[in-house]
Amino acid sequence: MSYKKLTIHFLLVIGLAIFTFSQKSLANLTVGVAINDLNNPFFLQIVKGAKRKADELTNGKANILVVASDYSLNRQRWQLAQLVERNTDIVVITAADQQALASDIQKAIKQGTQVIAVDVSAAGVVATVATDNVKAGFQACTHLINQLGGVGKIAIINGPNVSAVVDRVDGCNQAIAKASGIQLLQVDAQGQGSQAGGEQAMKTILATYPDVNGVFAINDPSAIGAELEAQNRGKRNIVITSVDGAPIMQQALKNSNALVSATAAQYPDLMAEKAVELGYQLKQGQKLSQQLFLIDPSLVNKNNVMQYKGWAE
Incomplete structure (x- = not known):
């Protein structure tokens, strides 16, 4: 199923909108994508890349949960907790604050959710994927x-x-x-x-x-x-x-x-793809060779x- 043909379900949980991109069969892997702005094409490309890589890794059986913080630290903190509560395997996050989420991220990791930062670094994550x-x-x-x-x-x-x-x-x-x-x-x-x-x-x-x-x-x-x-x-x-x-x-x-x-x-979709790939490797028990992965820009x-x-x- 292509990105454009995905079914979108709106789950309203105490004011939080979680967009669920799912396939007909039960998902083998749940990936959360925590971005800042659903109206910004940059962040939508992050969603697209995460979805594409997750489907590639699971033969189209991945479940994608997308949340947007609107740059609110408190909202993103709560959203992360909700993703963990839903037994999300991997969270790809564009942090609303580089330092303030550290304890929340560490808590998520201890509960089995691999948290990978994209675009900007975030304290406590297992790895960061960003543009150079x-x-x-x-x-x-x-x-x-x-x-x-x-x-x-x-x-x-x-x-x-x-x-x-x-x-x-x-x-x-x-x-x-x-x-x-x-x-x-x-x-x-x-x-x-x-x-x-x-x-x-x-x-x-x-x-x-x-x-x-x-x-x-x-x-x-x-x-x-x-x-x-x-x-x-x-x-x-x-x-x-x-x-x-x-x-x-x-x-x-x-x-x-x-x-x-x-x-x-920049190539936000490629950043997200790499982040999901890293999270998947960690869920498979593999170790990462490094914590920072940079993707080269190209001048247009x-x-x-x-x-x-x-x-x-």
């Missing part, structure tokens, strides 16, 4: 610097204080450090990883440094927001790059007049966007 975010930031900012001819003023639109964001900014700073003609502007441009936040951050940047040439945004939504604000202010000579490879950026890069120039694409720009498959369903 340092490399992603480096790729995006190297492209930005090249587009500026190695000379210019660059600002960074930051985001939530999680490992993925910190590493992207670190990678960008590494690229800037190699370019003597680039000035990194010191501005508190916090975009919160959203389009609206990106617009506000760009407003702050332009108010402080109207002569800015380039902007690195930590994800595609904030980059798109930055472009909207710059365009609204008549700024046509700013180059913007980011990280994600999301559909909204894929479309934007097809516009030759867009200020966005490139994104370091206006020249190669037509060849980029994107996060296709």
Whole structure:
């Protein structure tokens, strides 16, 4: 049965919606996918990848439970407990907080549930699968610097204080450090990883440094927001790059007049596939060779966007 043909059951348990993707036969393996936002295509790709790998491992007999925290720590803590109570074998989690879930995760593991973090690290998990975010930031900012001819003023639109964001900014700073003609502007441009936040951050940047040439945004939504604000202010000579490879950026890069120039694409479905594979190995009594597994990003720009498959369903 394909991903699109799955039956969806809504189980409301004290206000918690658990989406159950099931086959006609009883499941041999139950995989929980704890994400942050059901409306974000990035997280939906995590669900897709987890489902695909679980079905591959069980000949289509896997049971998938999907919960979304809406970035609420308390909600995710409760959801994790509910997944454990339902005898979930593996939980693939995008943590709402990197540290605060440690005791909850350890409790889940002690009760037989293997918890694997994806996208961002989380204290207490048995393993983490993520994009090589340092490399992603480096790729995006190297492209930005090249587009500026190695000379210019660059600002960074930051985001939530999680490992993925910190590493992207670190990678960008590494690229800037190699370019003597680039000035990194010191501005508190916090975009919160959203389009609206990106617009506000760009407003702050332009108010402080109207002569800015380039902007690195930590994800595609904030980059798109930055472009909207710059365009609204008549700024046509700013180059913007980011990280994600999301559909909204894929479309934007097809516009030759867009200020966005490139994104370091992530592969959330592959991250989830690897996470389920690792959890399955642990359930089979195998040991993992390492705790951190990184997946390389790939730079998508206006020249190669037509060849980029994107996060296709």
